[in-house]
Amino acid sequence: MPWFKKKTGNEDTSSSATDVLKRRLQNDQTIYMLPKDFREVNRLDFQHYLLRQAMSGNYLAPLEQPSTILDVGCGTGRWMLEIAQQFTHAQVTGVDISPLSSSTIVFPPNCRFQQCDITRGLPFPPRSFDYVHQRFLVFALPLHLWPSVIRDLKRITRPGQWIELTDADLSHNNPGPETSRILSWIDQAGKKRGLDIAIGSKLGTLMEMEGVANVKVQKLTIPMGDWGGRISKFLMKDFYGAAMTIKPLVLASTGVASEEYDRTLNAWIRECDEYHTSCDFYVAYGQSQWL
Numbered sequence: 223m224p225w226f227k228k229k230t231g232n233e234d235t236s237s238s239a240t241d242v243l244k245r246r247l248q249n250d251q252t253i254y255m256l257p258k259d260f261r262e263v264n265r266l267d268f269q270h271y272l273l274r275q276a277m278s279g280n281y282l283a284p285l286e287q288p289s290t291i292l293d294v295g296c297g298t299g300r301w302m303l304e305i306a307q308q309f310t311h312a313q314v315t316g317v318d319i320s321p322l323s324s325s326t327i328v329f330p331p332n333c334r335f336q337q338c339d340i341t342r343g344l345p346f347p348p349r350s351f352d353y354v355h356q357r358f359l360v361f362a363l364p365l366h367l368w369p370s371v372i373r374d375l376k377r378i379t380r381p382g383q384w385i386e387l388t389d390a391d392l393s394h395n396n397p398g399p400e401t402s403r404i405l406s407w408i409d410q411a412g413k414k415r416g417l418d419i420a421i422g423s424k425l426g427t428l429m430e431m432e433g434v435a436n437v438k439v440q441k442l443t444i445p446m447g448d449w450g451g452r453i454s455k456f457l458m459k460d461f462y463g464a465a466m467t468i469k470p471l472v473l474a475s476t477g478v479a480s481e482e483y484d485r486t487l488n489a490w491i492r493e494c495d496e497y498h499t500s501c502d503f504y505v506a507y508g509q510s511q512w513l
Contacts, residue, residue: 268463269358270300272456273388276442276503280304281355283384283507288312288352294340294375295319295359299327305355306333312352317344319362340374341367349380357388361468364416368424372432379510385434386507389422395443395500398493404465404486411468411475425506437508444501447494457501458494462487 274280280301289312293302296316306314307330316322316335329335338345341363354375363371375385392408394401409419418424426439445454446461465487473480493499 266297267300268456269460270298272453272460273357273503274304275453275456276444277505280308281353281386281507282438282440282505283353283386285309285353285384288383290351290353291315292317292344292346292351292354292378294344294354294356295362296322296335297358298322299329299333299335301355301357302333302335303327303329306330315351340371344374344378346378348377350378352380352383354379354385356386358390360389360392360419360421361412361417361464363421365418365421366416368421368428369432372428372434376432376434376510381511382509384507384509385429386505387425387429388503388505389425390419391422391502391504392419394446395502396497397499398490398497400486400489401493401497401499404483404490407472407476407478407483408465408468411472414475422502422504425504429506429508433511434508435511437506439504439506442503442505444503446499446501447491449495449498450500458491461501462491465490 288309291305291309291312291314293299293305293314293316296302296318299316299322302314302316306312310330310332312332314333316333317338317340318335319337319339321337322335336345356375372385372387379385392405394405397405405419412419426437429437444457445451446458447454448458469480469483472478473483
């Protein structure tokens with residue numbers, strides 16, 4: 223369930239949108255910071271293509287011929303579609319808290335989707351999958367739930383088979399002063415929901431703590447802005463879209479004025495070129511093991 227709710231007709235229209243959202247946040251215990259509207263669906267697809275280019279593929283684990291694959295937090299289903307096309311003999315399952323939103327995808331017969339909330343446990347028996355993939359839950363999964371979720375991923379993965387997690391450390395390298403300001407606001411809004419915007423750098427350690435074997439971690443440092451070329455421009459566009467999408471939540475959580483947020487965000491774009499700012503993404507993979 224997204225963090226926003228539809229109007230009921232009983233809203234106090236004399237209040238500002240931020241005031242209304244503040245009251246909702248006080249009563250709303252859902253965590254996900256990014257609503258799944260049409261703009262966000264497009265951004266998620268764009269983000270998929272960006273990371274695929276950075277990784278030179280859709281995964282890093284040394285897969286052979288998995289027969290069952292799970293995509294946790296599958297979003298629009300783009301990764302699920304492409305992996306099903308690559309492993310045509312595998313049954314690929316995607317799960318997400320929200321229904322699939324992209325109407326432009328025609329999924330092959332070896333794809334299926336199941337709606338579920340992973341914080342309540344995955345609805346699969348032990349040892350169900352040869353490969354379990356999870357990506358970009360930095361704005362969705364509170365820090366205190368990561369160990370239990372990884373434990374559940376391990377439970378449903380066959381012994382010796384692969385679990386792969388990908389996420390970002392949003393703290394940025396070489397941030398300018400305005401960049402640091404807006405990141406501090408996003409961090410503050412996230413912490414109020416128990417989220418850690420630097421979770422990517424912790425993935426390998428979290429997997430090892432839950433008994434995942436032979437964990438390998440690869441850091442992908444991607445420049446942001448015009449200074450780093452095509453992929454750098456893509457990443458800036460992706461981050462700008464996310465920052466605008468979560469703007470109402472950040473304003474409600476921090477009390478920052480809308481005009482100040484916009485001014486700082488625009489300064490962030492300029493600073494990334496001036497300071498040669500970059501962001502780190504982490505891919506951690508390892509093998510399930512059973513005693």
